[in-house]
Amino acid sequence: MNITVVGSGYVGLVTGTCLAETGNNVLCIDIDENKIHKMKNGEVPIYEPHLDILFHRNIKANRLNFSTSLQEGLDHGEIIFLALPTPEDEDGSADLKYVLGVAEDIGKKITEYKIIVDKSTVPVGTAEKVEAVIGKHTNIEFDVVSNPEFLREGFAVDDFLKPERIVIGSSSERAIEKMKKLYKPYVRSGNPIIVMDEKSAELTKYAANAFLATKITFMNEIANYCERVGADVDKVRIGMGTDSRIGKRFLFPGIGYGGSCFPKDVKALHKSGKDSNYDFKILDAVIDVNQKQKLALIPKIENYFNNSLSDKKIAIWGLAFKPETDDIREAPSLEIINELLENNCKITAFDPEAMPNVEKKIGNKIAYANDMYDAVKDADALIICTEWSIFRTPNFDKLKGLMANQTIFDGRNLYEVNDVLAENFEYFSIGRL
Ligand SMILES: NC(=O)c1ccc[n+]([C@@H]2O[C@H](COP(=O)([O-])OP(=O)(O)OC[C@H]3O[C@@H](n4cnc5c(N)ncnc54)[C@H](O)[C@@H]3O)[C@@H](O)[C@H]2O)c1
Ligand SMILES: O=c1ccn([C@@H]2O[C@H](COP(=O)(O)OP(=O)(O)O[C@H]3O[C@H](CO)[C@@H](O)[C@H](O)[C@H]3O)[C@@H](O)[C@H]2O)c(=O)[nH]1
Numbered sequence: 001m002n003i004t005v006v007g008s009g010y011v012g013l014v015t016g017t018c019l020a021e022t023g024n025n026v027l028c029i030d031i032d033e034n035k036i037h038k039m040k041n042g043e044v045p046i047y048e049p050h051l052d053i054l055f056h057r058n059i060k061a062n063r064l065n066f067s068t069s070l071q072e073g074l075d076h077g078e079i080i081f082l083a084l085p086t087p088e089d090e091d092g093s094a095d096l097k098y099v100l101g102v103a104e105d106i107g108k109k110i111t112e113y114k115i116i117v118d119k120s121t122v123p124v125g126t127a128e129k130v131e132a133v134i135g136k137h138t139n140i141e142f143d144v145v146s147n148p149e150f151l152r153e154g155f156a157v158d159d160f161l162k163p164e165r166i167v168i169g170s171s172s173e174r175a176i177e178k179m180k181k182l183y184k185p186y187v188r189s190g191n192p193i194i195v196m197d198e199k200s201a202e203l204t205k206y207a208a209n210a211f212l213a214t215k216i217t218f219m220n221e222i223a224n225y226c227e228r229v230g231a232d233v234d235k236v237r238i239g240m241g242t243d244s245r246i247g248k249r250f251l252f253p254g255i256g257y258g259g260s261c262f263p264k265d266v267k268a269l270h271k272s273g274k275d276s277n278y279d280f281k282i283l284d285a286v287i288d289v290n291q292k293q294k295l296a297l298i299p300k301i302e303n304y305f306n307n308s309l310s311d312k313k314i315a316i317w318g319l320a321f322k323p324e325t326d327d328i329r330e331a332p333s334l335e336i337i338n339e340l341l342e343n344n345c346k347i348t349a350f351d352p353e354a355m356p357n358v359e360k361k362i363g364n365k366i367a368y369a370n371d372m373y374d375a376v377k378d379a380d381a382l383i384i385c386t387e388w389s390i391f392r393t394p395n396f397d398k399l400k401g402l403m404a405n406q407t408i409f410d411g412r413n414l415y416e417v418n419d420v421l422a423e424n425f426e427y428f429s430i431g432r433l
Contacts, residue, residue, distance in 0.1 A: 169201020
Protein backbone atom coordinates (compact mmCIF):
# COMPACT_ATOMS: atom_id res chain seq x y z
CA MET A 1 0.00 0.00 0.00
CA ASN A 2 1.03 3.63 -0.38
CA ILE A 3 1.23 5.14 3.08
CA THR A 4 1.92 8.68 4.27
CA VAL A 5 2.99 9.52 7.79
CA VAL A 6 2.66 13.17 8.81
CA GLY A 7 5.06 13.98 11.66
CA SER A 8 8.37 12.10 11.63
CA GLY A 9 9.30 12.09 15.31
CA TYR A 10 9.66 9.08 17.62
CA VAL A 11 6.28 7.64 16.66
CA GLY A 12 6.08 8.79 13.03
CA LEU A 13 9.53 7.64 12.00
CA VAL A 14 9.18 4.26 13.72
CA THR A 15 5.71 3.81 12.20
CA GLY A 16 6.88 4.80 8.72
CA THR A 17 9.99 2.63 8.84
CA CYS A 18 8.19 -0.43 10.22
CA LEU A 19 5.35 -0.08 7.69
CA ALA A 20 7.95 0.05 4.91
CA GLU A 21 9.56 -3.08 6.33
CA THR A 22 6.50 -5.17 5.34
CA GLY A 23 6.57 -3.89 1.76
CA ASN A 24 4.52 -0.71 1.87
CA ASN A 25 5.66 2.43 0.06
CA VAL A 26 5.97 5.03 2.77
CA LEU A 27 6.41 8.79 2.54
CA CYS A 28 7.28 10.49 5.82
CA ILE A 29 6.37 14.18 6.07
CA ASP A 30 7.66 16.74 8.55
CA ILE A 31 7.66 20.53 8.72
CA ASP A 32 11.16 20.44 10.19
CA GLU A 33 13.29 20.97 7.08
CA ASN A 34 16.49 20.14 8.89
CA LYS A 35 15.09 16.78 10.03
CA ILE A 36 13.89 15.91 6.51
CA HIS A 37 17.24 17.01 5.06
CA LYS A 38 19.10 14.74 7.51
CA MET A 39 16.86 11.76 6.74
CA LYS A 40 17.18 12.27 3.01
CA ASN A 41 20.95 12.08 3.59
CA GLY A 42 20.55 8.77 5.40
CA GLU A 43 20.78 10.08 8.96
CA VAL A 44 18.42 8.74 11.65
CA PRO A 45 17.57 11.86 13.69
CA ILE A 46 16.79 10.00 16.96
CA TYR A 47 18.45 7.24 18.96
CA GLU A 48 16.18 4.20 18.95
CA PRO A 49 17.70 0.70 19.05
CA HIS A 50 17.46 -1.30 15.78
CA LEU A 51 15.81 1.57 13.91
CA ASP A 52 18.88 2.39 11.81
CA ILE A 53 19.11 -1.07 10.18
CA LEU A 54 15.47 -0.99 9.05
CA PHE A 55 15.74 2.69 8.09
CA HIS A 56 18.69 2.14 5.75
CA ARG A 57 17.33 -1.11 4.33
CA ASN A 58 14.03 0.46 3.35
CA ILE A 59 15.58 3.64 1.96
CA LYS A 60 17.81 1.44 -0.21
CA ALA A 61 14.76 -0.48 -1.42
CA ASN A 62 13.09 2.87 -2.21
CA ARG A 63 10.17 2.02 0.09
CA LEU A 64 10.92 4.86 2.53
CA ASN A 65 11.05 8.48 1.39
CA PHE A 66 10.84 11.89 3.00
CA SER A 67 9.33 15.26 2.18
CA THR A 68 8.28 18.54 3.73
CA SER A 69 5.27 18.82 1.42
CA LEU A 70 1.89 17.81 2.86
CA GLN A 71 0.45 18.03 -0.67
CA GLU A 72 2.96 15.43 -1.83
CA GLY A 73 1.95 13.31 1.16
CA LEU A 74 -1.74 13.59 0.32
CA ASP A 75 -1.10 12.68 -3.32
CA HIS A 76 0.98 9.67 -2.26
CA GLY A 77 -0.90 7.87 0.52
CA GLU A 78 -4.13 5.87 0.53
CA ILE A 79 -3.81 6.01 4.29
CA ILE A 80 -2.53 9.19 5.97
CA PHE A 81 -1.20 8.66 9.49
CA LEU A 82 -1.02 11.67 11.81
CA ALA A 83 1.87 11.22 14.27
CA LEU A 84 1.90 14.81 15.46
CA PRO A 85 2.77 16.25 18.86
CA THR A 86 -0.02 16.68 21.43
CA PRO A 87 1.95 18.52 24.13
CA GLU A 88 0.68 19.65 27.48
CA ASP A 89 -1.16 22.96 27.30
CA GLU A 90 -0.98 25.50 30.12
CA ASP A 91 -4.10 24.07 31.80
CA GLY A 92 -2.86 20.45 31.57
CA SER A 93 -5.02 19.56 28.57
CA ALA A 94 -3.57 18.09 25.37
CA ASP A 95 -2.84 20.87 22.89
CA LEU A 96 -4.51 19.82 19.63
CA LYS A 97 -3.18 22.69 17.51
CA TYR A 98 -0.82 20.47 15.48
CA VAL A 99 -3.42 17.76 14.81
CA LEU A 100 -6.24 20.17 13.97
CA GLY A 101 -3.89 22.43 11.98
CA VAL A 102 -2.86 19.54 9.73
CA ALA A 103 -6.52 18.40 9.53
CA GLU A 104 -7.42 21.85 8.24
CA ASP A 105 -4.68 21.64 5.57
CA ILE A 106 -5.85 18.16 4.60
CA GLY A 107 -9.37 19.51 4.16
CA LYS A 108 -8.06 22.19 1.82
CA LYS A 109 -5.80 19.87 -0.20
CA ILE A 110 -7.66 16.53 -0.39
CA THR A 111 -8.68 15.49 -3.93
CA GLU A 112 -9.84 11.86 -3.52
CA TYR A 113 -10.95 9.38 -0.82
CA LYS A 114 -8.39 9.01 1.98
CA ILE A 115 -8.28 7.31 5.34
CA ILE A 116 -6.92 9.72 7.95
CA VAL A 117 -5.51 7.78 10.89
CA ASP A 118 -4.82 9.50 14.18
CA LYS A 119 -1.81 7.88 15.87
CA SER A 120 -1.19 10.78 18.23
CA THR A 121 -2.45 10.42 21.79
CA VAL A 122 -5.58 12.57 21.89
CA PRO A 123 -8.57 13.19 24.17
CA VAL A 124 -11.93 11.56 23.61
CA GLY A 125 -13.81 13.33 20.84
CA THR A 126 -10.76 14.31 18.78
CA ALA A 127 -11.66 12.06 15.81
CA GLU A 128 -14.99 13.92 15.64
CA LYS A 129 -13.15 17.25 15.72
CA VAL A 130 -10.72 16.16 12.99
CA GLU A 131 -13.66 15.02 10.86
CA ALA A 132 -15.45 18.32 11.35
CA VAL A 133 -12.35 20.40 10.54
CA ILE A 134 -11.60 18.46 7.34
CA GLY A 135 -15.29 18.38 6.35
CA LYS A 136 -15.52 22.16 6.68
CA HIS A 137 -13.28 22.54 3.62
CA THR A 138 -14.26 19.68 1.31
CA ASN A 139 -17.03 17.50 -0.06
CA ILE A 140 -14.62 14.70 -0.96
CA GLU A 141 -15.29 11.46 0.91
CA PHE A 142 -12.84 10.51 3.73
CA ASP A 143 -12.75 8.47 6.91
CA VAL A 144 -11.09 9.30 10.22
CA VAL A 145 -9.75 6.39 12.27
CA SER A 146 -8.35 6.41 15.79
CA ASN A 147 -5.36 4.06 16.02
CA PRO A 148 -3.47 4.82 19.24
CA GLU A 149 0.17 3.80 19.44
CA PHE A 150 1.46 1.81 22.42
CA LEU A 151 5.19 1.65 21.61
CA ARG A 152 7.76 2.27 24.32
CA GLU A 153 10.85 4.31 23.57
CA GLY A 154 13.90 2.05 23.61
CA PHE A 155 11.77 -0.89 22.40
CA ALA A 156 9.83 0.98 19.75
CA VAL A 157 10.80 -1.14 16.75
CA ASP A 158 10.03 -4.41 18.51
CA ASP A 159 6.79 -3.04 19.94
CA PHE A 160 5.68 -1.93 16.48
CA LEU A 161 6.66 -5.11 14.66
CA LYS A 162 5.25 -7.42 17.35
CA PRO A 163 2.45 -5.50 19.09
CA GLU A 164 0.52 -7.15 21.93
CA ARG A 165 -2.60 -5.64 20.37
CA ILE A 166 -3.65 -3.13 17.76
CA VAL A 167 -6.59 -0.88 18.56
CA ILE A 168 -8.66 0.48 15.71
CA GLY A 169 -11.44 2.95 16.43
CA SER A 170 -13.76 3.46 13.49
CA SER A 171 -17.34 3.12 12.36
CA SER A 172 -16.44 2.79 8.67
CA GLU A 173 -16.31 -0.81 7.37
CA ARG A 174 -14.26 0.38 4.40
CA ALA A 175 -11.60 1.93 6.65
CA ILE A 176 -11.62 -0.98 9.12
CA GLU A 177 -10.99 -3.54 6.33
CA LYS A 178 -8.10 -1.51 4.96
CA MET A 179 -6.54 -1.05 8.39
CA LYS A 180 -6.84 -4.77 9.16
CA LYS A 181 -5.13 -5.59 5.86
CA LEU A 182 -2.30 -3.16 6.64
CA TYR A 183 -1.68 -4.60 10.10
CA LYS A 184 -2.15 -8.30 9.26
CA PRO A 185 1.62 -9.01 8.89
CA TYR A 186 2.24 -7.68 12.42
CA VAL A 187 -0.20 -10.00 14.24
CA ARG A 188 0.65 -13.35 12.70
CA SER A 189 1.37 -14.74 16.18
CA GLY A 190 -2.33 -14.35 16.97
CA ASN A 191 -2.32 -11.11 18.93
CA PRO A 192 -5.61 -9.29 18.41
CA ILE A 193 -6.66 -6.37 16.26
CA ILE A 194 -9.35 -4.89 18.48
CA VAL A 195 -11.97 -2.85 16.65
CA MET A 196 -14.11 -0.39 18.57
CA ASP A 197 -15.68 3.05 18.26
CA GLU A 198 -13.40 6.09 17.96
CA LYS A 199 -14.06 7.45 21.46
CA SER A 200 -13.32 4.14 23.17
CA ALA A 201 -10.10 3.80 21.16
CA GLU A 202 -9.00 7.30 22.17
CA LEU A 203 -9.71 6.57 25.83
CA THR A 204 -8.02 3.16 25.71
CA LYS A 205 -4.68 4.89 25.19
CA TYR A 206 -5.10 7.35 28.05
CA ALA A 207 -6.48 4.64 30.35
CA ALA A 208 -3.51 2.35 29.64
CA ASN A 209 -0.92 5.07 30.28
CA ALA A 210 -2.69 6.41 33.36
CA PHE A 211 -3.01 2.89 34.77
CA LEU A 212 0.70 2.17 34.28
CA ALA A 213 1.66 5.53 35.78
CA THR A 214 -0.62 4.74 38.75
CA LYS A 215 0.97 1.30 39.16
CA ILE A 216 4.46 2.84 39.33
CA THR A 217 3.27 5.58 41.67
CA PHE A 218 1.60 3.09 43.98
CA MET A 219 4.92 1.23 44.27
CA ASN A 220 6.74 4.49 44.93
CA GLU A 221 4.38 5.15 47.83
CA ILE A 222 4.93 1.61 49.13
CA ALA A 223 8.70 2.26 48.83
CA ASN A 224 8.45 5.50 50.80
CA TYR A 225 6.46 3.70 53.47
CA CYS A 226 9.02 0.85 53.54
CA GLU A 227 11.69 3.38 54.49
CA ARG A 228 9.66 4.49 57.48
CA VAL A 229 8.96 1.00 58.82
CA GLY A 230 12.17 -0.82 57.87
CA ALA A 231 10.72 -3.08 55.16
CA ASP A 232 12.51 -3.78 51.86
CA VAL A 233 10.50 -2.71 48.80
CA ASP A 234 12.36 -5.11 46.51
CA LYS A 235 11.19 -8.05 48.57
CA VAL A 236 7.67 -6.61 48.70
CA ARG A 237 7.76 -6.07 44.92
CA ILE A 238 8.66 -9.69 44.24
CA GLY A 239 6.16 -10.94 46.82
CA MET A 240 3.40 -8.92 45.17
CA GLY A 241 4.39 -9.31 41.54
CA THR A 242 4.34 -13.09 41.56
CA ASP A 243 0.54 -12.86 41.97
CA SER A 244 -0.49 -13.13 38.32
CA ARG A 245 -3.38 -10.74 38.97
CA ILE A 246 -0.80 -8.06 39.77
CA GLY A 247 2.07 -9.05 37.45
CA LYS A 248 5.79 -8.38 37.77
CA ARG A 249 6.09 -5.49 35.34
CA PHE A 250 5.93 -1.78 36.12
CA LEU A 251 6.39 -2.37 39.84
CA PHE A 252 9.89 -0.92 39.99
CA PRO A 253 10.11 1.96 42.46
CA GLY A 254 12.46 4.83 41.78
CA ILE A 255 12.66 8.58 41.27
CA GLY A 256 9.35 8.72 39.44
CA TYR A 257 8.13 8.34 35.91
CA GLY A 258 9.16 10.79 33.20
CA GLY A 259 9.15 10.87 29.44
CA SER A 260 7.09 12.43 26.72
CA CYS A 261 3.97 10.40 27.54
CA PHE A 262 3.04 9.47 31.11
CA PRO A 263 3.37 12.97 32.63
CA LYS A 264 1.37 14.76 29.95
CA ASP A 265 -1.15 11.96 29.38
CA VAL A 266 -2.05 11.61 33.06
CA LYS A 267 -2.57 15.37 33.24
CA ALA A 268 -4.61 15.41 30.02
CA LEU A 269 -6.94 12.64 31.23
CA HIS A 270 -7.33 14.43 34.54
CA LYS A 271 -8.23 17.66 32.73
CA SER A 272 -10.63 15.87 30.34
CA GLY A 273 -12.36 14.45 33.41
CA LYS A 274 -12.71 17.94 34.88
CA ASP A 275 -14.16 19.22 31.60
CA SER A 276 -16.84 16.53 31.86
CA ASN A 277 -17.52 17.25 35.54
CA TYR A 278 -15.64 14.15 36.63
CA ASP A 279 -12.98 14.48 39.28
CA PHE A 280 -10.29 11.81 38.74
CA LYS A 281 -9.09 11.87 42.37
CA ILE A 282 -6.67 9.00 41.83
CA LEU A 283 -4.91 10.88 39.01
CA ASP A 284 -4.63 13.99 41.15
CA ALA A 285 -2.69 11.92 43.68
CA VAL A 286 -0.56 10.27 40.99
CA ILE A 287 0.51 13.65 39.57
CA ASP A 288 1.30 15.01 43.02
CA VAL A 289 3.18 11.94 44.31
CA ASN A 290 5.22 11.61 41.11
CA GLN A 291 6.32 15.24 41.20
CA LYS A 292 7.59 14.80 44.77
CA GLN A 293 9.14 11.42 43.95
CA LYS A 294 11.45 12.94 41.36
CA LEU A 295 13.20 14.68 44.25
CA ALA A 296 13.05 11.72 46.65
CA LEU A 297 16.86 11.52 46.81
CA ILE A 298 17.36 15.19 47.70
CA PRO A 299 16.51 14.98 51.44
CA LYS A 300 18.78 11.93 51.70
CA ILE A 301 21.61 13.88 50.07
CA GLU A 302 20.98 16.96 52.23
CA ASN A 303 20.86 14.85 55.34
CA TYR A 304 24.09 13.04 54.42
CA PHE A 305 25.95 16.32 53.88
CA ASN A 306 24.39 17.98 56.97
CA ASN A 307 22.54 20.47 54.75
CA SER A 308 25.73 21.98 53.39
CA LEU A 309 25.76 21.08 49.70
CA SER A 310 27.63 24.17 48.54
CA ASP A 311 30.66 23.27 46.36
CA LYS A 312 30.06 19.53 46.72
CA LYS A 313 31.22 17.65 43.63
CA ILE A 314 28.39 15.44 42.46
CA ALA A 315 28.61 12.83 39.70
CA ILE A 316 25.44 11.80 37.87
CA TRP A 317 25.01 8.56 35.95
CA GLY A 318 22.08 8.69 33.55
CA LEU A 319 20.23 11.71 32.17
CA ALA A 320 17.62 10.18 29.84
CA PHE A 321 14.16 9.59 31.32
CA LYS A 322 14.79 5.85 30.88
CA PRO A 323 17.52 3.67 29.38
CA GLU A 324 17.96 3.01 25.65
CA THR A 325 16.81 6.45 24.59
CA ASP A 326 18.26 9.94 24.14
CA ASP A 327 14.92 11.44 25.18
CA ILE A 328 15.11 13.78 28.20
CA ARG A 329 11.54 15.05 28.19
CA GLU A 330 10.33 15.27 31.83
CA ALA A 331 13.42 13.33 32.95
CA PRO A 332 13.82 13.19 36.77
CA SER A 333 17.56 13.87 36.26
CA LEU A 334 16.77 17.43 35.15
CA GLU A 335 14.82 18.20 38.33
CA ILE A 336 17.61 16.77 40.47
CA ILE A 337 20.24 18.77 38.58
CA ASN A 338 18.18 21.92 39.01
CA GLU A 339 17.89 21.38 42.76
CA LEU A 340 21.62 20.63 43.13
CA LEU A 341 22.61 23.67 41.08
CA GLU A 342 20.43 25.87 43.28
CA ASN A 343 22.47 24.52 46.18
CA ASN A 344 25.73 25.43 44.39
CA CYS A 345 26.87 21.88 43.72
CA LYS A 346 29.35 21.16 40.93
CA ILE A 347 27.94 18.48 38.68
CA THR A 348 29.60 16.16 36.19
CA ALA A 349 27.25 13.84 34.31
CA PHE A 350 27.50 10.89 31.99
CA ASP A 351 24.79 9.33 29.83
CA PRO A 352 25.47 7.03 26.86
CA GLU A 353 23.04 8.85 24.54
CA ALA A 354 21.31 11.82 26.15
CA MET A 355 24.20 14.25 26.81
CA PRO A 356 23.78 16.23 23.55
CA ASN A 357 20.09 16.84 24.33
CA VAL A 358 20.88 17.96 27.88
CA GLU A 359 23.65 20.22 26.61
CA LYS A 360 21.16 21.80 24.19
CA LYS A 361 18.81 22.44 27.11
CA ILE A 362 21.10 23.61 29.92
CA GLY A 363 24.44 24.17 28.21
CA ASN A 364 27.53 24.28 30.42
CA LYS A 365 25.71 24.59 33.74
CA ILE A 366 27.05 21.08 34.30
CA ALA A 367 30.12 19.27 32.94
CA TYR A 368 29.79 16.27 30.59
CA ALA A 369 32.08 13.29 31.05
CA ASN A 370 33.60 11.00 28.42
CA ASP A 371 32.56 7.87 30.25
CA MET A 372 31.02 6.70 33.53
CA TYR A 373 34.37 6.59 35.36
CA ASP A 374 35.46 9.97 34.05
CA ALA A 375 32.26 11.38 35.63
CA VAL A 376 33.10 10.29 39.18
CA LYS A 377 36.64 11.74 39.41
CA ASP A 378 37.01 13.50 42.80
CA ALA A 379 33.26 13.27 43.39
CA ASP A 380 31.82 13.59 46.87
CA ALA A 381 28.88 11.44 45.83
CA LEU A 382 27.46 9.59 42.84
CA ILE A 383 23.76 9.83 41.94
CA ILE A 384 22.18 7.26 39.61
CA CYS A 385 19.18 8.60 37.71
CA THR A 386 18.76 6.13 34.81
CA GLU A 387 19.21 2.36 34.80
CA TRP A 388 21.41 1.98 31.72
CA SER A 389 22.84 -1.58 31.62
CA ILE A 390 26.44 -0.37 31.78
CA PHE A 391 25.81 1.07 35.26
CA ARG A 392 24.64 -2.28 36.62
CA THR A 393 28.03 -3.88 37.24
CA PRO A 394 30.55 -1.12 37.91
CA ASN A 395 34.14 -1.80 38.90
CA PHE A 396 33.81 -0.73 42.54
CA ASP A 397 37.58 -0.79 43.08
CA LYS A 398 38.02 1.64 40.22
CA LEU A 399 35.24 3.85 41.60
CA LYS A 400 36.89 3.82 45.00
CA GLY A 401 40.15 5.01 43.51
CA LEU A 402 38.50 7.83 41.62
CA MET A 403 35.93 9.22 44.04
CA ALA A 404 36.88 11.60 46.83
CA ASN A 405 34.20 10.05 49.00
CA GLN A 406 32.59 6.65 48.45
CA THR A 407 28.87 7.34 48.56
CA ILE A 408 26.13 6.35 46.11
CA PHE A 409 22.58 7.68 45.94
CA ASP A 410 20.75 5.24 43.68
CA GLY A 411 17.43 6.43 42.23
CA ARG A 412 16.82 3.15 40.40
CA ASN A 413 17.79 0.47 42.96
CA LEU A 414 20.41 -1.06 40.66
CA TYR A 415 22.39 -2.95 43.30
CA GLU A 416 21.83 -5.31 46.20
CA VAL A 417 22.29 -3.19 49.33
CA ASN A 418 24.65 -5.70 50.98
CA ASP A 419 26.83 -5.97 47.87
CA VAL A 420 27.51 -2.22 47.88
CA LEU A 421 28.05 -2.06 51.61
CA ALA A 422 30.53 -4.96 51.30
CA GLU A 423 32.52 -2.77 48.89
CA ASN A 424 32.81 -0.18 51.71
CA PHE A 425 30.52 2.32 50.01
CA GLU A 426 27.77 4.20 51.75
CA TYR A 427 24.62 3.46 49.82
CA PHE A 428 21.20 5.11 49.75
CA SER A 429 18.42 3.85 47.48
CA ILE A 430 14.63 3.91 47.28
CA GLY A 431 12.50 1.96 49.75
CA ARG A 432 15.36 -0.02 51.27
CA LEU A 433 17.40 0.69 54.36
N1 LIG B 1 7.17 9.04 22.03
C1 LIG B 1 6.49 7.93 22.32
O1 LIG B 1 7.03 6.97 22.85
C2 LIG B 1 5.01 7.85 21.99
C3 LIG B 1 4.40 6.59 22.02
C4 LIG B 1 3.04 6.50 21.71
C5 LIG B 1 2.32 7.64 21.39
N2 LIG B 1 2.93 8.85 21.37
C6 LIG B 1 2.14 10.03 20.95
O2 LIG B 1 2.43 10.24 19.55
C7 LIG B 1 2.41 11.64 19.24
C8 LIG B 1 3.76 12.05 18.65
O3 LIG B 1 4.74 11.85 19.63
P1 LIG B 1 6.31 11.86 19.28
O4 LIG B 1 7.01 11.47 20.53
O5 LIG B 1 6.54 11.11 18.04
O6 LIG B 1 6.52 13.42 19.02
P2 LIG B 1 7.80 14.13 18.37
O7 LIG B 1 7.81 15.50 18.90
O8 LIG B 1 8.99 13.24 18.53
O9 LIG B 1 7.46 14.16 16.81
C9 LIG B 1 6.45 14.94 16.23
C10 LIG B 1 6.93 15.42 14.86
O10 LIG B 1 5.86 16.14 14.22
C11 LIG B 1 6.45 17.21 13.48
N3 LIG B 1 5.44 18.21 13.15
C12 LIG B 1 4.91 19.18 13.94
N4 LIG B 1 3.99 19.89 13.25
C13 LIG B 1 3.94 19.35 12.02
C14 LIG B 1 3.19 19.65 10.85
N5 LIG B 1 2.31 20.64 10.84
N6 LIG B 1 3.39 18.91 9.76
C15 LIG B 1 4.30 17.90 9.75
N7 LIG B 1 5.04 17.57 10.83
C16 LIG B 1 4.85 18.29 11.94
C17 LIG B 1 7.57 17.71 14.38
O11 LIG B 1 8.52 18.46 13.65
C18 LIG B 1 8.12 16.38 14.92
O12 LIG B 1 9.17 15.89 14.11
C19 LIG B 1 2.05 12.34 20.55
O13 LIG B 1 0.66 12.50 20.60
C20 LIG B 1 2.49 11.34 21.62
O14 LIG B 1 1.77 11.49 22.82
C21 LIG B 1 4.27 8.99 21.64
O1 LIG C 1 8.49 -0.19 36.86
C1 LIG C 1 8.70 0.90 36.31
C2 LIG C 1 8.52 1.12 34.91
C3 LIG C 1 8.75 2.38 34.39
N1 LIG C 1 9.14 3.41 35.19
C4 LIG C 1 9.36 4.76 34.62
O2 LIG C 1 8.21 5.11 33.84
C5 LIG C 1 8.57 5.95 32.76
C6 LIG C 1 7.99 5.46 31.45
O3 LIG C 1 8.57 4.23 31.11
P1 LIG C 1 8.08 3.36 29.86
O4 LIG C 1 6.63 3.13 29.94
O5 LIG C 1 8.95 2.18 29.74
O6 LIG C 1 8.46 4.33 28.65
P2 LIG C 1 7.67 5.18 27.55
O7 LIG C 1 8.51 5.10 26.33
O8 LIG C 1 7.33 6.51 28.13
O9 LIG C 1 6.33 4.36 27.22
C7 LIG C 1 5.05 4.67 27.78
O10 LIG C 1 4.45 5.75 27.07
C8 LIG C 1 4.28 5.51 25.66
C9 LIG C 1 3.74 6.79 25.05
O11 LIG C 1 2.37 6.95 25.25
C10 LIG C 1 3.34 4.33 25.48
O12 LIG C 1 3.14 4.09 24.08
C11 LIG C 1 3.94 3.09 26.16
O13 LIG C 1 3.04 1.99 26.03
C12 LIG C 1 4.18 3.42 27.63
O14 LIG C 1 4.81 2.32 28.29
C13 LIG C 1 10.11 6.02 32.78
O15 LIG C 1 10.52 7.23 33.38
C14 LIG C 1 10.53 4.83 33.64
O16 LIG C 1 11.74 5.05 34.33
C15 LIG C 1 9.33 3.21 36.56
O17 LIG C 1 9.69 4.14 37.30
N2 LIG C 1 9.10 1.97 37.08
